[in-house]
Amino acid sequence: MDLTKFHGIIPAFYACYDDQGNISESRTAALADYLYAKGVQGVYVGGSSGECIYHSLEERKQALAYAARHLKGKMTLIAHVGAPSTRDSIELARHAEELGYDALSAIPPIYFKLPDSAVIGYWTAIMEATELPFIIYNIPQTTGYTLTPGVFRQLLANPKVIGVKNSSMPALDIERFKSAGGDRVVVFNGPDEQFVAGRIMGAAAGIGGTYAAMPELFLAADKFVREGRFEEAGKLQSEINDIIVALCSQDGSMYAAIKEVLRRRGVNIGGVRAPLEDVSPADAERIDGIAAAIDALALRYREA
Numbered sequence: 541m542d543l544t545k546f547h548g549i550i551p552a553f554y555a556c557y558d559d560q561g562n563i564s565e566s567r568t569a570a571l572a573d574y575l576y577a578k579g580v581q582g583v584y585v586g587g588s589s590g591e592c593i594y595h596s597l598e599e600r601k602q603a604l605a606y607a608a609r610h611l612k613g614k615m616t617l618i619a620h621v622g623a624p625s626t627r628d629s630i631e632l633a634r635h636a637e638e639l640g641y642d643a644l645s646a647i648p649p650i651y652f653k654l655p656d657s658a659v660i661g662y663w664t665a666i667m668e669a670t671e672l673p674f675i676i677y678n679i680p681q682t683t684g685y686t687l688t689p690g691v692f693r694q695l696l697a698n699p700k701v702i703g704v705k706n707s708s709m710p711a712l713d714i715e716r717f718k719s720a721g722g723d724r725v726v727v728f729n730g731p732d733e734q735f736v737a738g739r740i741m742g743a744a745a746g747i748g749g750t751y752a753a754m755p756e757l758f759l760a761a762d763k764f765v766r767e768g769r770f771e772e773a774g775k776l777q778s779e780i781n782d783i784i785v786a787l788c789s790q791d792g793s794m795y796a797a798i799k800e801v802l803r804r805r806g807v808n809i810g811g812v813r814a815p816l817e818d819v820s821p822a823d824a825e826r827i828d829g830i831a832a833a834i835d836a837l838a839l840r841y842r843e844a
């Protein structure tokens with residue numbers, strides 16, 4: 541299988557709401573057009589950053605359908621289908637396959653702490669439900685489940701497994717998964733704050749929650765790594781991290797801050813769904829500064 545279509549910068553697609561807080565097709569189209577114009581390699585739809593955890597099954601299907609309608613054939617499409625029950629996950633997986641997604645991905649089961657056997661059973665049931673390749677999602681800080689290299693190796697017995705999106709903080713985990721999977725897997729860097737480290741340690745791609753706020757910067761960082769320009773990559777990573785820290789330092793949630801940045805960059809995708817907190821009046825001025833900083837860096841790295 542040609543895995544190169546999964547290489548590069550793959551922003552996590554955000555939940556796009558109308559003014560009443562319902563999933564909006566026209567606003568999904570606006571985010572889709574913006575990301576297409578920036579030249580990203582793909583999108584990851586319906587994950588953490590897509591606020592999937594706060595959506596009904598019907599809304600999740602809508603979000604997957606609207607993104608596919610506006611991006612199918614233009615870039616690689618990955619559907620996140622992890623849901624509390626195996627049954628709902630399978631329903632989403634089949635829906636994503638019908639919509640023409642290129643791959644599925646899922647977090648492990650959440651809430652109850654389940655043994656490895658149940659987690660493996662869950663991911664395997666999703667894989668068996670469609671013909672699509674599958675990307676395991678390891679994000680221990682939110683799910684409470686840590687994927688070990690041993691369990692990863694067991695899962696690799698299934699040829700549908702083509703990769704792992706690793707969001708644990710040690711870049712070492714990326715290297716260990718790549719070492720276990722070799723050429724048949726793509727490891728996706730999770731933590732945007734160490735994208736450059738992840739790329740150097742074995743990730744051929746990144747899926748990130750802040751990419752869509754500043755796609756130009758992650759595309760430039762990726763190019764620096766590909767060209768072996770590690771000093772420039774490291775400097776840009778540091779500039780990116782100043783922005784991420786600022787996005788995470790508002791009264792509102794990081795996603796609310798990002799959506800305000802996007803509004804200033806010409807893309808209105810609404811607010812965030814409670815219990816995520818909206819930005820405060822005091823955030824507004826600081827977010828003006830963040831958006832201006834992103835625009836200035838994007839300009840500076842345009843010819844990178």
Ligand SMILES: CC(=O)N[C@H](C=O)[C@@H](O)[C@H](O)[C@H](O)CO
Nearest residue numbers: 588707730731732733748749750
């Ligand atoms: C914990 C979490 O949500 N991680 C995301 C996915 O890996 C990241 O992309 C973060 O959104 C990003 O690194 C900002 O902290």
Ligand SMILES: CC(=O)C(=O)O
Nearest residue numbers: 552587588589747749
């Ligand atoms: C990558 C990420 O942030 C997500 O799962 O949406």
